[in-house]
Amino acid sequence: MSAPRILVLDDEADLRELLEITLLKMGLDVDSAATLRQARSLFDERDYALVLTDMRLPDGLGLELVREIAASGKGTPVAVITAYGSAENAVVALKAGAFDYIAKPVALDALRVMVRSALKLSEGAAAADGGAVDSRMIGHSPAMQSLRAQIARLARSMAPISITGESGSGKELAAREIHAQSSRASKPFVAVNCGAIPETLMEAEFFGYRKGAFTGAAEERDGFFQAANGGTLMLDEVADLPLAMQVKLLRAIQERRVRKIGATSEEPVDVRIISATHQDLARCVETGKFRQDLFYRLNVIELALPPLRERMDDLALLADGILNRLTGPGQASLGPGVLEALKAYSFPGNVRELENVLERALAFANDGAIQVGDLSLKAARPVEGGRSETMTPAVAPAPVPPPVEAVQAPPPRPMAAPVALGPAELPSNLPEYLEQVERDIIQRALQQTQFNRTQAAALLGISVRQLRYQMQKLDICAPDD
Ligand SMILES: Nc1ncnc2c1ncn2[C@@H]1O[C@H](COP(=O)(O)OP(=O)(O)OP(=O)(O)O)[C@@H](O)[C@H]1O
The missing domain is CATH 1.10.10 (Arc Repressor Mutant, subunit A)
Known part of the structure; x- marks a missing residue:
């Protein structure tokens, strides 16, 4: 079988030669072109595993080629070479469908990593992984079908993705799906809840530290970036990052290098970033809570997850899938009227709330047969400012109490309510x-x-x-x- 073939397009003879030699040493075949015209005619004649193009060419922009190849339907990954410091070009190219970018001066180690990643896509490794991915994402509604198609497309690129959607709508699940269908599937997926890390520990958690870097640093430790190397790093609740950390994160993403606390040099990291938030990041930028440059970097491609109430067609399938997961296939069922009662509820907590409702109902249900009376659906309340008006009216909790012999609900957690004080009374402690x-x-x-x-x-x-x-x-x- 012949070696995969790469098309290199650059008008600088020196750089073209350097790229050719590096690729040949990797055992690949290379065609090169110095103009868009030459590249177009080569691309029409042959199939390439990767096209690597400079942005500025004598007869046009590399971006044109990116668009043409994306529209060709051949699915060839294209990577662009951007001038040092022109982050905007990289973002524009990624939005136009480029698989990845590399900045000048070209670091050969980073180039090799990128090429290998592109080759995996072309070899169909990702399709093999991706096609057979054991997907946990349930739903056939038009919204879910469109989401699946977007995920399949996004999995073939390195472009940073920003996932938006209400709490519990499946943002992390979607990120996992993108990773699982990508050429990075065999490498780690690391999800970080940015809102849960104390500010003082953030740098150490993200970038790691050297032994002795600070009191208590008894061992050298990797951070999230190193842990996700080769794979995907999901920054959940990214709007919660403090401003000082946003600056450091932007640098790491732009340079693709991180420096452990206490280290004298930086190390390269190859990480695809997916961020998620249930907040309006653009609004956070307006209010000064989120840096515009980082927003621009993270938000290259936006993936919006629909709330559950906008895809109620999926409810039966989802309920089935969740019950199967909780009890095993065929062990639980929904009695008469249960699906209708669920459909009439607005699910402000989305699929996670559906999971919780069903889990609780199972505890009340006889032999796994859930009845309307086993559901305790709450009165809807606003999740976040401004969202409540979009919700449909909630169903009042069903009045039927569970039969006495039914399985007992889990005991309520002890709640030591504070002793109420009289108006003149003072607490002793x-x-x-x-x-x-x-x-x-x-x-x-x-x-x-x-x-x-x-x-x-x-x-x-x-x-x-x-x-x-x-x-x-x-x-x-x-x-x-
Ligand atoms: N389409 C779906 N099919 C099956 N399960 C789903 C689907 N969407 C979400 N879930 C499940 O709902 C739960 C919440 O999903 P997930 O954690 O991805 O939501 P999230 O939007 O990231 O939540 P948060 O905003 O609170 O971080 C998970 O258990 C997930 O597996």
Whole structure:
């Protein structure tokens, strides 16, 4: 079998030669061109495993070739070579359908990594992995079909993706799916909840540290970037990143290099970034909470997940899939009227809430047959500012109590409500009293939101990080802890 063939398009003879030699040494065949015209005619004649093009050419822009190849339907990955510091060009090329980019001066180690990644795509390795991916993503609604098609397309590129969608709508699941269908599938997928890391630990967590870099650094440790090397790093709740960390992250993404705390040199990292948030990032930029340059970098391609209430056609399939996962195939079922009751509910907590509702209902159900009375659907309440008006009216909780002999619901978590004080009364121990009040309020918010920390934090007007910190301090556990 002949070696994969690469098309190199660059008008600088020196750089073209360097690229040719590097690729030949990798055992690949190379054709090269110095103008767009030559490249077009070569591309029409042959199939390439990768096209590598400079941006500025004597007879036009490399971007034109990117667009033409994307429209050709051949599925050939194209990577662009951008001038040093012209991050904007890279973003434009990625948006136009480029698979990846590499900045001048071309670092040969990074070039090799990129080429190998492109080859995996061309060899169909990704298709083999991706096609047979054991997908957990359920749904046949038009919204889900379009989402699947977008995921398949995005999996073939290195472009940073920003996933938006309400809490529990499946943002992390979609990110995992993109990774699983990509040429990076055999490498790690690392998901980081940016809202859960204390600010003081952020740099160490993201970039790692050398032994002795600070008090307590007894061993050298990798950060998230090193852990995700070769794979995908998902930055969940990215809007919660403090501004100082945003600067460092932008640098790491742009340079594709990170420096461990205490290290004197940087190390290259090959990581695809997927970010997610349930907040409006553009709005965060307007209010100065999020850096515009980082927003621009992360938001190259946006993937919007529909809320569950906008794809109720999927409800039966989803319920089936969730019940199968919880009890095993065919062990649980929905009784008369249950699906209708679920469909009439607005699911502010989306698929996660559906999972919780079904799990709880199962605890009440006889022999796995869930009845309307086993569902306890909450009155809808606003999830975040401004969202509530889009919700459909909620169903009142069904009045039928579970039969006495039914499986007992899990015992409620102990809630030490604070002792109410009379108007003239003072607590004998103020810190203890305040702790009790705080614990009681946090527990109530968590129970109201079925332990969805993001929603509970929003209800209480604090960040998820603050909520996690308080939960830890007050020793409040969620069922999934
Ligand atoms: N289409 C789907 N099919 C099956 N399960 C799904 C689907 N979408 C979401 N889920 C499930 O719902 C739960 C929540 O999904 P996920 O964690 O991906 O949501 P999220 O949007 O990232 O939530 P958050 O905003 O709180 O981080 C998970 O258990 C996930 O497996």
